[in-house]
Amino acid sequence: MFSHILIGVDGSKESFRALNYAISIAKQFNGTVDVMYSIPPRVYAELAEREVKIEESSGNVRFISMLQQEENHIRDLVQEIGSKEELDIGFHTRVGDPVEAMIEYVTTFEIELIVVGSSGKGMADRLILGSVSTGIVHKSPVPVLVTKPEA
Numbered sequence: 001m002f003s004h005i006l007i008g009v010d011g012s013k014e015s016f017r018a019l020n021y022a023i024s025i026a027k028q029f030n031g032t033v034d035v036m037y038s039i040p041p042r043v044y045a046e047l048a049e050r051e052v053k054i055e056e057s058s059g060n061v062r063f064i065s066m067l068q069q070e071e072n073h074i075r076d077l078v079q080e081i082g083s084k085e086e087l088d089i090g091f092h093t094r095v096g097d098p099v100e101a102m103i104e105y106v107t108t109f110e111i112e113l114i115v116v117g118s119s120g121k122g123m124a125d126r127l128i129l130g131s132v133s134t135g136i137v138h139k140s141p142v143p144v145l146v147t148k149p150e151a
Contacts, residue, residue, distance in 0.1 A: 014117030
C-alpha cells in the first residue's frame with residue numbers, strides 16, 4: 001500500500017515529527033522512506049558562499065559553507081533516527097522550490113505517499129508567507145499526509 005514514502009525535512013521540529021510519523025507507517029507496511037531537503041534558491045545564494053571553520057579531532061582545520069554545514073547536520077539527524085529505528089532512509093538534497101522539487105521526485109521515483117509537517121499557521125500567514133504543505137497538497141499526484149503541530 002504505502003511501500004515508498006517521501007518526507008520533506010527542513011530542520012524544523014514539525015518536519016522531524018513528520019519523519020517519525022512516516023517511519024511508523026513505513027514499518028507497518030514494510031516500506032521505504034526517502035527524505036527531501038530542499039534549499040530555496042534565495043537561501044542558497046545567501047549562504048553558499050559563507051564559510052564556517054571546522055576543527056577536526058585530528059587537529060586539521062577546514063572550511064565549509066554554512067549551507068553545507070546545515071545540510072550535513074540535518075542529514076546526520078535523519079540517519080541517526082533511521083539507525084535507531086533500524087530503517088535505511090534515503091536523503092536527497094535539491095536546490096529549488098521545495099514544492100516543485102518534491103513533486104518532481106514523486107513522479108520520477110514512484111512515491112506512494114508524501115508526509116509533510118505543518119507549522120499550524122493560519123490562512124492569513126499562508127497567503128503572505130506561502131506554505132510548502134499547502135502547495136504539496138494541491139499539486140501532489142499521490143496522497144499527502146500533513147502532520148499537525150503539538151497542542
